Amino acid sequence: MSEHEFHPLVKQLLDGDITLAALPPELRAEGEEALHLLAAVDRSPVQLPAVSRRVMRAVASRPARSVWRRVVEPRDVRLRIRPWLLAPALAIAAALILFLRPAPTAAPGSLITVRFVLVAPDAHEVSLAGTFNRWDAHATPLVRSGPTGVWTATLTLAAGQHQYAFVVDGVRWVPDPGAPAVDDGFGRRNSVLTL
């Protein structure tokens, strides 16, 4: 098949932009030839019924994507921030922060006074560290009462569960001998107080 380039005006004729009469006389023969070729082309749509049936059958038998797969399948997500939505978004954020922040672990009214006692005649200082004071070994010192070596502290604690230990002379962590104790995960014992 030989390549044949029609004159631009003939192409316009084929496109229906101009008529054969509008062509210059020297191009009319070429225009007629082009129209003749165009008329020879069968432009009726091609029908392939077997192919269509196979495609439609394949589509129909394709399993539907489950909702779960739609959720968990990784896919690219484009996030466009619309400036006019920032205000409501920030308002929702504030509401979420207010409503979803951790609730206090005990009602304000449920406070119980507890007296801690440790007999340590040789100690120079004793303090109390536990979940109620963020394990701060300096926050809750005990007071020595008399020459017998009895150290005491009285605290008001929230109802609930507390774990604690005495800290003797700033270095020695000692469980309360008068309270049950559990493994602290570090090879020592924590005393337990349930209020």
Next chain:
Amino acid sequence: MIATLLVIPLTLLGMQQQDSIAARLAGRVTPDVATLVQQLSVAASARGLPVDPLIQKAIEGSAKGVPAERVATAVRWVAMQLDTAAAALREGGVVTDTLVIAAGEFAISAGLSNHDITALARTGASVAALTVGLRVAGTLAAMGVPSAENIGLISTKLRSGRPPGDLLLVPADVQSEIARGVTPAQAAAGLERAAAAQARHDPPPGRGNPPPHPPAPPHP
């Protein structure tokens, strides 16, 4: 549009939570431990687990002068126990909140099993009562009460429908019995029998005692 309305608040909420955890850990733990606790806390929070036990364990370890690697191991262990407790409670049909999960974690750390937690959850007690029950069961385990007697006693107490505050008296009762010379198991078993007998005589909770005599007629 929906993405903007959801993503921004949730991102800000996550940032606020991380800031809060970072503030609690600041100056108390090494940077490595702080990073680990923040990661575990965000993951735990997303699963509905409490984060306070993780933070407390990290601070406790550092306060006790424990090496950072060992603190990290202990914090991971607590995270696993929280997961175990939450699963055990769900197995028992309890809609969990962070307090009851933390109580379950304590009970497990004190020596109870996930099956024990599930057994208590199946008593049908309210979440508030179950929270106290788990704390007390953990305390009894720390006192040396074996699991069978422990769960038997606390289950009976929970099923009695008595106020949760009554459960808080159980450790002292067990201690009194032990002081009389019985073993922790015998003490708990005796208290369970007493609680069961009382439950048989008491009316179901909420109905109150019937009046012993009909009310007097009004004065004319």
